[in-house]
Amino acid sequence: MRPRVTLQLPGAYERAIALDGTKVLLLGRGYVARALEPHLRKAGAVLRHTSRDESGLTFGSDAMRDAFTRADIVLVSVPPSRQGAEPSLAALAGVSSRARWIGYLSATSVYGDRRGQWAFEGEAPTPGLSRGIRRADAELAWLEAYPQTQIFRLAGIYGPGRAPFARLRSGEARIVEAPGHVVNRIHVDDIVSALLASMERPSPQDIYNIADGHPAPPGEVLRFAADLIGVSPPQTVALHDPSVSAMARSFYAESKRVDASRARWRLGWQSRHPTYREGLRAILSAMEDRTTR
Numbered sequence: 001m002r003p004r005v006t007l008q009l010p011g012a013y014e015r016a017i018a019l020d021g022t023k024v025l026l027l028g029r030g031y032v033a034r035a036l037e038p039h040l041r042k043a044g045a046v047l048r049h050t051s052r053d054e055s056g057l058t059f060g061s062d063a064m065r066d067a068f069t070r071a072d073i074v075l076v077s078v079p080p081s082r083q084g085a086e087p088s089l090a091a092l093a094g095v096s097s098r099a100r101w102i103g104y105l106s107a108t109s110v111y112g113d114r115r116g117q118w119a120f121e122g123e124a125p126t127p128g129l130s131r132g133i134r135r136a137d138a139e140l141a142w143l144e145a146y147p148q149t150q151i152f153r154l155a156g157i158y159g160p161g162r163a164p165f166a167r168l169r170s171g172e173a174r175i176v177e178a179p180g181h182v183v184n185r186i187h188v189d190d191i192v193s194a195l196l197a198s199m200e201r202p203s204p205q206d207i208y209n210i211a212d213g214h215p216a217p218p219g220e221v222l223r224f225a226a227d228l229i230g231v232s233p234p235q236t237v238a239l240h241d242p243s244v245s246a247m248a249r250s251f252y253a254e255s256k257r258v259d260a261s262r263a264r265w266r267l268g269w270q271s272r273h274p275t276y277r278e279g280l281r282a283i284l285s286a287m288e289d290r291t292t293r
Contacts, residue, residue, distance in 0.1 A: 017196055020044030025067050027088050028077035029056065031157060032105060035188045036075070036195060045073070060091040068095055073199060076142065077105045080134035086141050101202045102142070102149040103195060108184055108209065110136040110153060114256035116180055121153075121207045121262050129250060139207075148204045152194065155211035155258055158276075159188030163283045164225045173226075173234040175219040176244055176252065182215040184258040187273040187282075197267040206266070211258040214275040221276050228284055 024040055026033045026049035033049065040047055048067045049056040057064040059078075068074065074097070078088045109132035110125040125136040142149045167173040194210050223233045237243060239252055263269045273279035 017043050017200055019073075019199070021046065022072045023067075023070055024048070024073045024075070025071035026050070026075050026077070027059075027064075027068075028075075030077050031159075031162065032154075032188060032191050032195075033075060033077050035159070036192050039192060039196065050078075059087075065092060065095050068092055068097060071097070071099050072101070074099050074102045075105070075195070076103065080138045082134075084134050084137060086138045089138075089141055089145055092145075097146055097148070099146075099148060101199050102146050103198065104139060104142045104149055104151050106135050106139050106151050106153045107132070108153050108155050108211065108256065108258050109254070110139065111256050111258070113254035116182060116255045116257065118257045118259050119209070120259050121209055128254060132254075143205055148202070150198055150203060150205070151207040152191075152198075153207065153209050153258075154191060155184035155186040155209075157188055157191065158185055158279060158283075160283055160286060162188070163280060164222055165229055165284065165287070168222070168226050168229060168231050168234060171234075173222055175222055175234050175236045176239055176241075176248065177219070177236050178217075178239050178252040181217060181252050181255045182257060183218050183221075184211045184215045184256070185221075185276055185279070186211050187271070187279040190271045190273055193272070194263055194267065194269045197263075197269045201267055203266065206262075208263045208267070209258050209260045210263060211260045212271050212274055212276075212279075213258070213260050215257045216276060221280075224277060225280055228280060 019040060020043065022045045024045045024047050026047065029049045029051055037047060050059045050064055051057065057067060076088050080086050108119065109129065110127050111119040112126040112128040112132055127133045127136050139151050164173055190212070191210055194208065226233045239249060273282060
């Protein structure tokens with residue numbers, strides 16, 4: 001039996017995990033995967049990852065396919081292409097897996113527009129925008145190809161390096177006026193703790209929403225962040241102002257509130273940053289600690 005290692009996640013609760021000698025493959029090494037890596041290493045996991053440089057496996061290579069076959073745990077964070085293809089599955093065509101846990105990082109865009117109402121995992125996805133359609137298709141493709149897959153529909157991710165403080169100080173931030181619009185958020189440390197909890201309790205084909213459960217208007221969040229660092233609130237512009245790009249406007253085309261009860265009930269997961277307020281305060285505190293060392 002592998003020894004259990006207790007990890008204290010940044011800003012999160014302690015969790016004892018047993019990963020000593022476990023072979024972990026990270027398909028994609030984005031923001032979430034990089035935040036997860038040190039915790040897996042501390043727990044004794046043997047990590048490999050794909051990379052565009054020489055630090056990792058070349059995506060689509062024989063070495064990547066071999067690592068996938070041998071991995072006990074696989075985390076997929078490569079997004080679908082704009083053409084709708086699922087690049088990881090295309091690279092792994094015909095490759096078998098012995099993994100006890102495969103996690104696919106999806107997004108809450110699969111729910112489409114709920115006009116501010118709640119979205120639950122038990123509902124069928126109803127994506128309206130192309131990015132949501134691509135995500136829903138990718139989820140189904142992974143579940144069909146590898147039935148041990150678990151799906152994690154992530155809300156808007158924030159954390160160290162992904163907070164609005166720099167933009168507020170530089171004057172680049174602005175509030176787009178969109179009455180009734182709310183955004184769902186999740187701190188990256190809370191995503192990490194949810195993934196670790198799922199690795200300890202694999203539940204093939206389960207789907208989890210990972211969100212703090214307290215959606216808020218973007219303007220409210222920016223005003224709070226500005227107040228935290230003592231700067232003036234950013235300028236407000238209309239949604240259809242020419243300076244607002246079509247891509248930016250598309251994010252305001254859908255509004256929903258994402259429920260994350262399933263992860264709490266089945267995984268024993270809890271968010272240590274229950275709203276953006278706690279999360280932004282924690283990020284700012286960590287930034288200030290670094291500058292005073």
